Amino acid sequence: MNQRFSIVPVFYLAFLLIPLYWLLTMSFKPMKELAGQLTLYPKSPTLDHYQVIFSDSSWYLGYLNATVYVLMNVAICLVAAIPAAYAFSRYRFFGSRSLFFGLLAFRMMSPAILLIPIVQIFSDLNLIDTYIAVALAHCFFNLPIAIWILEGFISSVPAELDELARIDGYNLATYFRKILLPEIAPGIAVTAFFCFLFSWTEVILSNALTTIDVKPIGAIMSRVSSVFTANVPILSAAGVLTLIPGILIVILVRRHLTRGFSMGRVD
Amino acid sequence: MASTAQHRLAYGLLSPTLVLMILSGVIPFAIVIYFSLHDTFAGEHYIWVGTTWYEQVLGSAEFYAALLRSLGFSILALAIQLPLGIYIALKLPAQGLLSKLYIIIFAIPLLMPVIVVGYIWRFLVLPKIGLLSEFVALLGWNYDLNDPVVVWITLILMDTWHWTSLVVLLCFAGLRTLPDAYYQAAAIDGAGRWAIFRHIQLPKLRLVLLIAGLLRFMDSFIIYTEAYVLARGGPGVSTNFLSLELIQTATIQFDLGEGGAMAVIYATIVVVVAWLFFSRIIPSQSMKSQEGT
Numbered sequence: 001m002n003q004r005f006s007i008v009p010v011f012y013l014a015f016l017l018i019p020l021y022w023l024l025t026m027s028f029k030p031m032k033e034l035a036g037q038l039t040l041y042p043k044s045p046t047l048d049h050y051q052v053i054f055s056d057s058s059w060y061l062g063y064l065n066a067t068v069y070v071l072m073n074v075a076i077c078l079v080a081a082i083p084a085a086y087a088f089s090r091y092r093f094f095g096s097r098s099l100f101f102g103l104l105a106f107r108m109m110s111p112a113i114l115l116i117p118i119v120q121i122f123s124d125l126n127l128i129d130t131y132i133a134v135a136l137a138h139c140f141f142n143l144p145i146a147i148w149i150l151e152g153f154i155s156s157v158p159a160e161l162d163e164l165a166r167i168d169g170y171n172l173a174t175y176f177r178k179i180l181l182p183e184i185a186p187g188i189a190v191t192a193f194f195c196f197l198f199s200w201t202e203v204i205l206s207n208a209l210t211t212i213d214v215k216p217i218g219a220i221m222s223r224v225s226s227v228f229t230a231n232v233p234i235l236s237a238a239g240v241l242t243l244i245p246g247i248l249i250v251i252l253v254r255r256h257l258t259r260g261f262s263m264g265r266v267d
Numbered sequence: 268m269a270s271t272a273q274h275r276l277a278y279g280l281l282s283p284t285l286v287l288m289i290l291s292g293v294i295p296f297a298i299v300i301y302f303s304l305h306d307t308f309a310g311e312h313y314i315w316v317g318t319t320w321y322e323q324v325l326g327s328a329e330f331y332a333a334l335l336r337s338l339g340f341s342i343l344a345l346a347i348q349l350p351l352g353i354y355i356a357l358k359l360p361a362q363g364l365l366s367k368l369y370i371i372i373f374a375i376p377l378l379m380p381v382i383v384v385g386y387i388w389r390f391l392v393l394p395k396i397g398l399l400s401e402f403v404a405l406l407g408w409n410y411d412l413n414d415p416v417v418v419w420i421t422l423i424l425m426d427t428w429h430w431t432s433l434v435v436l437l438c439f440a441g442l443r444t445l446p447d448a449y450y451q452a453a454a455i456d457g458a459g460r461w462a463i464f465r466h467i468q469l470p471k472l473r474l475v476l477l478i479a480g481l482l483r484f485m486d487s488f489i490i491y492t493e494a495y496v497l498a499r500g501g502p503g504v505s506t507n508f509l510s511l512e513l514i515q516t517a518t519i520q521f522d523l524g525e526g527g528a529m530a531v532i533y534a535t536i537v538v539v540v541a542w543l544f545f546s547r548i549i550p551s552q553s554m555k556s557q558e559g560t
Contacts, residue, residue: 008358009369012431016376019387019428022398026390038401080287083280091277101545103284106292108537110489112510113530116517117298118291140292143284145482201380203492204514218380222496232390239383246378250371257370261440262475 020243026236034233049237059238062217065131066200067245069214072135073199074192077146080139081191085150086180090159100147107144111204114140119208129211137205142195149194153187154180189253190260196249217242296534302527320528329504329512330529334536337488337509344426344487349480351427352434353472357464359439370439373432381429385496388425415505418498422506425493430486434479441475442468481544488537509533 026034028045053059087093088100118137119128127133157180165175181188207219221238224231253260278285303320305313324330360366376384391399392410399421400410411417445468453463491510494500500507513533517526 005360006358008355012355013369013372016372016428019391020375022391023387034396038396076287080283084284087277087280091273093274093277101542103288104545105538105541106288108485108541109296109534110491110510110513112489112491112513113299113534114292114295116523117295120298121294136287137291139287143287147284197378200378203380203382218382221382235386236390239386242380242383243375246375249378250374254367254371257436258440258443261436262444
């Protein structure tokens, strides 16, 4: 692999960072400066816009709400996907191939396609405006991707290990806990990363399934945007704050990311 | 052949997944199909209308126009992001502090809510106070958001900014799995850079590229929020993608039948494309090695 210093990643880094820098400066500019003319950095920086967010519960609770249902979704997906991925990896059973594809097909459906029936179902179940409704609804796109990634990792664990564990008297649950899960730790990390990513960034379903109590930050931002120009700095500040959970998650799973992204195929 | 006990065990392990998928995916999609075959008044009485809605959707020029726009957007996104992502991954340092730093920063756009991505790019092109629009003006061009070409370029730029890192990270990880011995052997054979890429690195990237391509196709084809925030489908209908058309029909006009038929057609297209990708991925995966058992 390339070991020499290359300028290419630096250019890409600049391309990524300039829009982020712009968001950051906008969030510190007073309204008057922003509306006046273009300034490359805030001449008289202010924390007013952040103060608005931190002093109004309908704003700051949005972050908490989104974090709660996203973490619930990640947990649900991992718990359901690990045994399913194991079944797909180790057993060839009736319909396994079509089932695997059928699951993946759901990953490709836009939330827009299923929006109305999903809202109907969760309102029939009396779950509108609850964390669990969003966490469950996001399963249709996250669970298939979780199974797909984990299947790759489990397949790279030699099946002989299963045999040995059985001879040692391990049942399936003990085998999972003591042998399989530690082996596929990078896979679990990268799966959690993807589930977090797709659930945290989704807006259509999470907006439609929530009304007051558990509105996520994305939905709050889209509501405010109706009086658009007046709110540019506040939306910028709100946008900056949405970066924090993402950065935390990257730092948390970074150790596993590169191995994880190879999708288990280390050979 | 697998025994009955194995079947039972396999389905037992799959049962939580099946329950969750039936609740969040299968039943909703069945309801969409039901909508597409019925007409309704205020969502209370449903009357069977057969394929009327399908004929209406497939006979409408707007539908094909929206479909073409969505396909065009996906193809452009893939054509730019896959080669760019591979190129950047090849140029990344394999290890060290710099490598770690790159990876963390590259991942940031991926983890931004789509609505924030839409706002960032909208703010970059605000007339008079946007960094990008003013920079373009400085070069002597007019950044005109009433020009469909300008809006398309902005959308593609935004999508590239948002998602190229996914390709970079997948390819970088794929390249890391190549043993150094391969490069040493290639050096002994006097292979040039292109030959190394073509015959050693690219084959290794096949699986991760298919995954990246599939994810990028799916997500660019269903683009909604960012496009809506940036341009609201305009100017005119020039960025009115399939998802925008679908949400407009189903939730704003509340036309369940027509929206349903559109959704079923949309899902069919996506599944066919996905099958083309999928049938190339699976033979390389474990399912093949178990075919004989």
